[in-house]
Amino acid sequence: SCPLCSLLLSVPPTELRLVNGPNQCAGRVEVLHHQQWGTVCDDGWDLEDAKVVCWQLSCGAPISAPGWARFGRGYDPIWLEEVSCSGTESALTECRAKPWGVHSCHHGEDASVVCSGNPLPLSSYPMALRLVNGPSRCAGRVEVLHQHQWGTVCDDEWGLSDAEVVCRQLGCGTAVSAPSLAHFGRGRGHIWLDEVNCTGTEAALSECRAKPKGVHNCHHGEDAGVVCSDPSEVRLVNGSNRCSGRVEVLHNQQWGSVCDDSWGLDDAEVVCRQLGCGTAISAPPRARFGLGYEPIWLDDVNCTGSEAALSECGARPWGESNCNHGEDASVVCLGKLPPYPFMVQLCKEQC
Structure with a gap:
């Protein structure tokens, strides 16, 4: 079976496109909102924002982030202004910006992107993450995806700062606890991460310091867990x-x-x-x-x-x-x- 492919069938195409460029990986940035395509203002637009667009469209790495309607003026509405991505987001809609439709721009300031066009290796994307064997999707044993296989995280040095990053990455509120010693049951297969050391401010667990993937001195009785504030209410x-x-x-x-x-x-x-x-x-x-x-x-x-x-x-x-x-x-x-x-x-x- 291939659960990721099954999931893919239920996911709509991304609501982002590049238009008026020489290919599908270069052009004026347009986003879909309220069933209408609109542009993005170039105020604050930079390579970190372009990186997210290129990743989201599977267009490789950003080459440039032109402003001033480099690929022609769009049409109303102008949906986003002052977009501010960290570069780790998986979609442009996850980046900070003014509320939809609020702006002080004109279409001569439409933002654009030029991507390399070559899909990046999967290792370049933020590491996929899940919590399993818990009472809800926001509590359980921490597992990460590497080399197409799910594996666990060792609890050496595991604490609330690490759990905070996991909760943030999963959209699960704040960390309540960081259980150790396979509190949510022993995993199987690989132990991918050991001695994870997050500051608590990272956007993804893959940004935290740790031993190289797969290098550890642990067993599954030391699998790390997380309990988040859990939006189950x-x-x-x-x-x-x-x-x-x-x-x-x-x-x-x-x-x-x-x-x-x-x-x-x-x-x-x-x-x-x-x-x-x-x-x-x-x-x-x-x-x-x-x-x-x-x-x-x-x-x-x-x-x-x-x-x-x-x-x-x-x-x-x-x-x-x-x-x-x-x-x-x-x-x-x-x-x-x-x-x-x-x-x-x-x-x-x-x-």
Whole structure:
């Protein structure tokens, strides 16, 4: 079997393209938002941003990041401005930027990218990571993917700073604990990492110092684990995937819905971030994904969009509402799966 290829079949093509260039790996950067293509302003645009675009499109390494509409002026809208990537993101939508559509630019400032055009080896991408054998996707034994095989991490020097990076990379909030001694069961096969030493600020575990991959003096009784703050107090149901659906929150050990009064993209953005689902695409009202069941836990939710969890947003007290389930709020997120071309490449190499 080839689970990565099965996953690939459910992933839509990336919502990013390069246009008006000499080939598919050079041109004006355009992103899809609200089912409409738009451009990116060149304010702050540089090679780190271009690197993410090239990776996302499986176009190799960045050669240049031209501004000033090098590949012609686009058309309205201008979707992104002041994009600021670290260079480790797997998609442009993971980079910091002004809110969608907020800008002070004109199309003479459209950003562009020129990539090498040759796909990079898989080792150049951030190392894939997962937590297994835990009670949720945000707790479990740490496993990393190397040479197409999943393997474990030794607990030598393993601590909260390392766990913090794992939680951040997986979109799982903050680290609660960093269990050692195979707390979530012994793994099998390779032990890929030993003596991992993160500062806690890295964007991915592969950025942390460690012994060379596969070099260790451990056994699987020393497999490292992680418990993150776990966004399991919110979920999306009845959607096409875990990143879309009716919003439900957990309170008093019971799931309930959220009223759509004042519900908008800022609120949806928080839900998507909390679930590790990327950016919000829409915030449908009126039970778009079906009617929930009692209770209706939240009403008049008012997020700024910067909160780490829906529970941090302003709202009426739990259980107080003037709504019915025909007003249940929903969310559609972009998702945070690996870029489509990258998955194609990985599928070809592995399968």
